[in-house]
Amino acid sequence: MGTVEPYEASSGRRYRVRYRKPDRSQTTKRGFKTKRDADQFLATVEVSKLRGDWLDPTRSRVTIGEMAREWLASQLQLKQTTLSGYRHSLEKHVLPRWGKVRLADVAHGDVQAWVNALTKTLAPSTVRQILLALSGVLKYSIRDGRLLSNASDDIRLPRIKRERRGYLDHDQAFELARACGGYEDVILFLAYTGLRWGEMAALRVNCIDLPRRRVEVREAVAETRGQLVWGTPKSHERRSVPFPDFLVKPLQARSGGKQGEDLVFTTHEGAVLRGGNFRNRKFDPALKAVQAMEPDFPKITPHDLRHTAASLAVSAGANVKAVQRMLGHASAAMTLDVYADLFDDDLDAVAAALDLGAAANVVKMWSNDAA
Incomplete structure (x- = not known):
């Protein structure tokens, strides 16, 4: 057990507590104005030692x-x-x-x-x-044994309002691609594969399997504070993504004369495609031109082409698991959470299928009742 001792200070009588840490070394805490305060502190120390949650106060003095x-x-x-x-x-x-x-x-x-x-x-x-x-x-x-609790737990945060997501249909995707003269294949590749910008920009020639119409996503590049950073795709997962037949020729043209480790999509000068530059110089002007002719044309960003890919895949009959694998989501639950609105029509289809399955019995039931 520890001890409580009085001592004289310039401001009057004070009390200090001597006690042993769990490692049996002795320490002292001074400055208590009353013996009661000192006794209470000593009691909390002994209880926390018995519980196994005692912390050395000196270790929480760091900034x-x-x-x-x-x-x-x-x-x-x-x-x-x-x-x-x-x-x-x-x-x-x-x-x-x-x-x-x-x-x-x-x-x-x-x-x-x-x-x-x-x-x-x-x-x-x-x-x-x-x-x-x-x-x-x-x-x-x-x-690290410096705190018992996290002061940032249960902080009330502002709600994130979900903006209505813009999806392009087939005609709109091609219209936007044509407006991005010289980079039509970039727009269509993103809109029909769902790759993230950094995955597309890091795609290498040896990652394309033209006969099978597959691309292997194994690398990504990002721009961080003006510097290019190369690494694995988000969630570190490689994946194989299908692409439609009409992209074979553009991909052949992009890959022609290149080595296996060369990048497929680059600027006309052969540099890495940077998302910010592309959006400012090509994408936004093209989108603005299209919207000038069609005011109802969706307002989107290059990343939203990934959402378009999900929408086109679902409308073509892809199930949630296929969309998950295509987009590289961690789980089908995540895909459903992100794209719940795309699967609303499935509910109507379920009701129609149930109605069809029960049709013969329904007719028989009502016929018997009539009899």
Whole structure:
């Protein structure tokens, strides 16, 4: 058991508590104004030691900034693009507010007030990403034995409003492709395979199987703070994706005279296709030109061509599992969650099929009743 002892300080009598840590080393906490306060502190120490959840107070005196560096260095499982996003959130939003704050001084209410302030100027998805970075640092601190609880848990976040997704039909996909002169095949490839931009831009000649009409998605490239970062596809999963027969000739033309490791889709100068540049210089002007002639033409981005691919596949009769494999989703449940609106017609089909199956019995039943 520990002991409580009085001592004289410049401000009057104070009390100190001497107690042993779980490793049997002795430590002291000073500054209690009353013996009762000291006794209560000692009691909580002994109870927490019995529970096995005692923490050395000195270990929670480090700052969020110090722990953020350790946390980032430990994230070996993350892709460079994801890691860069966390680093950006920390440097721009988390550390300016919390960098010099000690772990022990982070309070739930203060975190909520900070999130409320962020919500006034930032999009809901951005606020969530920023909080995720702070939460990661605090969770790491808990695992490192510096905290008992995470002050960022159960923070109320702004709702993310889902915009109505734009889908192109076949005619619209070809119309947009024609407007992107010189890159028609890029638009159609994205709209009919569902590859992400980075997967398309990283596609190599030896990943195309023309006889089987398949492409193997095994690599992706992303632009992070102006730098190209090469890595595996999202979720690190390779997949085989089918493409329609009309894309064979464009792919042959793109691959002609190239080596197996050469990129299929490049700029006219042979450089990597960067999504931001392509959108500003080709895609957005083409979309604007099409919309000038057709005001009802969907407002989309290059990434939305992936949604078009899902829509065209479903309308062609693909089931949710096939769409999942095509898009590289982690599960069919995820595909259903993202594209629930595309499968609404399936409910009508189910009702029609049930009606057809029961038709003979229904006729017999009503006939007997009439008799």
